[in-house]
Amino acid sequence: MAEPRPRVAIVGAGPAGAFAAAGLLRAAGDVEVDLLERLPTPWGLLRGGVAPDHQEIKRLEDTFDRQTLARGCRFLGHVDVGVDITHLDVMRHYTAVIYATGAQTDKALGIPGEDLPRSWAATEFVAWYNGHPDYRALDFDLSARRAVVIGNGNVAADVTRVLMLSPTELERTDVADHALEALRESRIEEVVVLGRRGPAQAAFTSAELRDLGRMDGVELRVDRSEVELDPISTEWLAEEGTFTARCNVDLLREFAARPPNPGARRRIRLGFLRSPVAIRGSDRVEAVEIQRNEIARRDDGTLRARAAVDEDTETIECGLVLRSVGYRAVPLPDVPFDERYFVLPNEAGRVLDADGEMLPGVYTVGWIKRGPTGILGTNKRDAEETVTALVDDLRSGALPPPKRPGREALDALLAERKPDHVTVEGWRAIDAHERASAEHRPRVKLTSRDELLARAHSDG
Amino acid sequence: MTYVIAGSCIKDDSCIEVCPVDCIHPKPGAPDFEEAEQLYIDPAVCIDCDACVEACPVDAIFPDFDVPAKFDYALDLNALFFAERSTAERTAA
Numbered sequence: 001m002a003e004p005r006p007r008v009a010i011v012g013a014g015p016a017g018a019f020a021a022a023g024l025l026r027a028a029g030d031v032e033v034d035l036l037e038r039l040p041t042p043w044g045l046l047r048g049g050v051a052p053d054h055q056e057i058k059r060l061e062d063t064f065d066r067q068t069l070a071r072g073c074r075f076l077g078h079v080d081v082g083v084d085i086t087h088l089d090v091m092r093h094y095t096a097v098i099y100a101t102g103a104q105t106d107k108a109l110g111i112p113g114e115d116l117p118r119s120w121a122a123t124e125f126v127a128w129y130n131g132h133p134d135y136r137a138l139d140f141d142l143s144a145r146r147a148v149v150i151g152n153g154n155v156a157a158d159v160t161r162v163l164m165l166s167p168t169e170l171e172r173t174d175v176a177d178h179a180l181e182a183l184r185e186s187r188i189e190e191v192v193v194l195g196r197r198g199p200a201q202a203a204f205t206s207a208e209l210r211d212l213g214r215m216d217g218v219e220l221r222v223d224r225s226e227v228e229l230d231p232i233s234t235e236w237l238a239e240e241g242t243f244t245a246r247c248n249v250d251l252l253r254e255f256a257a258r259p260p261n262p263g264a265r266r267r268i269r270l271g272f273l274r275s276p277v278a279i280r281g282s283d284r285v286e287a288v289e290i291q292r293n294e295i296a297r298r299d300d301g302t303l304r305a306r307a308a309v310d311e312d313t314e315t316i317e318c319g320l321v322l323r324s325v326g327y328r329a330v331p332l333p334d335v336p337f338d339e340r341y342f343v344l345p346n347e348a349g350r351v352l353d354a355d356g357e358m359l360p361g362v363y364t365v366g367w368i369k370r371g372p373t374g375i376l377g378t379n380k381r382d383a384e385e386t387v388t389a390l391v392d393d394l395r396s397g398a399l400p401p402p403k404r405p406g407r408e409a410l411d412a413l414l415a416e417r418k419p420d421h422v423t424v425e426g427w428r429a430i431d432a433h434e435r436a437s438a439e440h441r442p443r444v445k446l447t448s449r450d451e452l453l454a455r456a457h458s459d460g
Numbered sequence: 461m462t463y464v465i466a467g468s469c470i471k472d473d474s475c476i477e478v479c480p481v482d483c484i485h486p487k488p489g490a491p492d493f494e495e496a497e498q499l500y501i502d503p504a505v506c507i508d509c510d511a512c513v514e515a516c517p518v519d520a521i522f523p524d525f526d527v528p529a530k531f532d533y534a535l536d537l538n539a540l541f542f543a544e545r546s547t548a549e550r551t552a553a
Contacts, residue, residue, distance in 0.1 A: 056468045056518055063517035205497035207467025210533065242495045243541055374494070377471030381488055 004405045006031045006095040006394055011081045011332075013037035014044020015060070015376050016366020017100035019383035022067035027391045032407060033073040034094075039133065040078045040422040040452040041430060042069075044102065046376075047445075048132045051158040052173035053165060055442055060376065069424050074407075076414065077422035078453065084418045087334035092403045093410040096361045096390055099335065099344060099351070103327035103367040109150065113279030114323075117141075122149065122159045122324035129162055129183070131176030131445035133452065140179075141284075142186035144319020148288050150276055151324035152195035157208040159322050160191050164218045164266050174442045190267045192316055194274045196325075197305045198295050199226065199252045200233040202272065206247035212268055213255050219264035222255040226272050232295045236303060273305060277313060279321055287317045327372040335362070344368055349386030350393075361399050363390050426456030461524050462503035463512060464538050466531035469498035469520045475512035481505055484512065485545070500541040 008024060010017045013035040021033050041047055043061050050057050069075055081090060090097050106121040108114060118141055127135035147163055149156050162175070167184045175183070195202050202209070213220040227249070229237065237245060252270070273293040280287040292311040295303055329344075331337035336353055338345045344364040345352045351362040365386040366379055374382070393399050404410075414421050422430075433455050434443040446452045465475075465484075476484045476499070483505035486493040501512070501521070513521045522528070524535055 054468065056520065057470060059519055060470065060472075060517050205467070206537075207497065210467070214530075242492070243544060244495070244497045246544075247537070375471055375497075377469075377473065378494075380472055 004401060006399065007093070007402065007405070007407065007410075008033050008390070009036055009081075009090050009094040009097045010034070010100055011036050011090070011097060012044065012100035012102060012366070013039075013042040013075065013077070014100060014102055014366065015046055015064075016044075016102065016369075016379040016383060017098070018043065018064040018068055019379045020098050020100060020365045020386060021073045022064070022071075023380075023383045023387035024390065025068065025071050025073060027387050028394065031394075033068070034407075034410070035068065035073060035075050036079050036081055036090075037075065037077045038080045040426070040449065040456055042075055042077065042427060048127055048130045050130075051126075051162060052130065052175040053161060053169065054158075055173065057376070058174075058442070069427075075422070075424040075427050077427060077456075078449070079414065079418050079421050082333040085413060087332070089413060091361060093405075093413065094361075094402055095394070095399050096363060098349075098363040098365055098386060098390070099332060099368055100364070100366045101329070101332060101368050103329040103342070103372040105328050105330055106323070107326040107328055109276060109323050109325060111276055111278050113281060113285070116279055116281050116285050117283065118144075118281075118285040118319060119279050119321040120323070122151065122155050122322040123327070125159050125162075125322055126155060129175050129179035131174075131179070131447035133447055133449045136176065136178055136447045140182060140320075142182060142188050142320065145187060146190045146192065146316070146318040147188050147320035147322065148276075148316055148318045149191055149193045149322045149324065150288075151203075152193070152197070152272075153203040153324060153326075154205065154208060155324040156193060156322075157204055157212060159324065160193055160212060160268060161215065163188055163191050164215055164268060166217065166265070169216070172440060174438070174445055176445055176447050178447065188266070188320065190269065192269045192271060192318070194276070194290065195270070195272045196275050196293060197273065197303070198229065198233050199272050200229055200237045200241060200245055200249050201295070201303060201305075202245075202248055202252075204248060206244050206251060209248055209251050212270075213251065215268075217265035219261040219267045220255050220258075221260070221267055221269045222252055224256045226270065227252045227256045230295055232297060232303065236295075273308075275305070275307070276321075280315070285319060285321050287315050288321060290314045290316060327367070329368040329372075341371060343371055349382075349389045361393075420453055420457065422453065422456040429458060430455045461508050462506040462535075462538075463501050463508065463510075463521050463523055464503075464527060464531075464534045465499055465501055466520045466522065466527070466534045467498060468518055468531075470518055471496070471499060472517055473499075474515040474517060475499065475521065478511040478515045480509060480511065481507050483507075485542075500538045502542045503535075503539050504542065
């Protein structure tokens, strides 16, 4: 009798998991791959993270589909590994598992008032406007005139744009209907975006920064004083600055030189070298208290922002705070976790146990492997590394067949534990329905689990 | 003419794999690859073969005569990237 084909489970159907599935099918050929996903829908942050006005990036889903699901990789959605089935269940049914669960929580600011109503993680706002079923019930109050966004990265830029887009612009996107309704009524006229470091160190890509300065009816205001570089930053930019950093400083100088536009519908203000020290308010956010920073060199030569002495704090009145200062992975039940770096301890994608020994058959990819760095395409190279390790182990015979081989055994387990799980046919039904519901939009997302499951299990 | 990569690039390296003249940079493994926010096409080397356009999974590559208005800066930016590179190479030599 021929050897049964190796079976690999990938936990998490986001970009990292999708690149890993595609890479595995390309490299190993004769292997069965299942994409296990907590949500009823695949592609993770491509659906739930990428901003609705960046539809062009969402085209990547066609490539993912073509390279995975259309090549026989199975989608098993609405299955929460660690809850519905355990890590040990997975190990009993698969030759190997690749964890691709991403970084699911955000870093806190650790300042007083952070938990006041109307102070949120920017990622909660993102999940809400992108129709993530676990976030649809959040109630974002957009009745204040001013919002403050803390952070200078891609997510900070995304939430700022979404707050500033006009209803007409939003109507052409796949923004969730509940968010479209709330944003239509939004009274927010100004978003203040604050960065801890200086303009030369801002984490925006120059494409994102440029976008902020090119929005219809929106004035981007940067005070000239904000773009004067301190001597350390000037030296750093000339000697170590990236192409992006130089582009950003040029763009910011261009913005600072623009004449004021009093006729603008809305306004974005960028502030640098500022950290929040407290969020003030009695029963909800009323203001943010800000401290000035300065750039200093560490002993190892790298730059850091530190509180400037002899500077008074300033207060910015606002009715909404969105913080975006980084993400963190969360531990998975029964799988080792590095509490210091918030990743699965691993060597080239092979997960290690507490003694640094390889845990046979357990692999990782994406943000939970390397930390929350890089952009979409970074996951492709990351996945290649993990896939190479896994395929080497398969070929060297390091991975024995599982105790319960064959997809029938796994399917029987799922039928018992999660009878309403979503297969590729279910996802295709959801996808077709969402696209068909849209007239002038890319799709109209179903945003509750009940709706998604009902559509996945309908017959037409 | 030349092709040009817009800001919606996700640094998937499919274009680099198919480019017959190696005009797309930085390449994986190059010192400035990880820090780059996107990939760029060297207008002095591009032979307008269209292979990268076919390969790009997010349609971020355009011929210079057909760049959408929202990416109108891209042509200058791609050229600037290589102008800076060659300056760096001349200075280093």
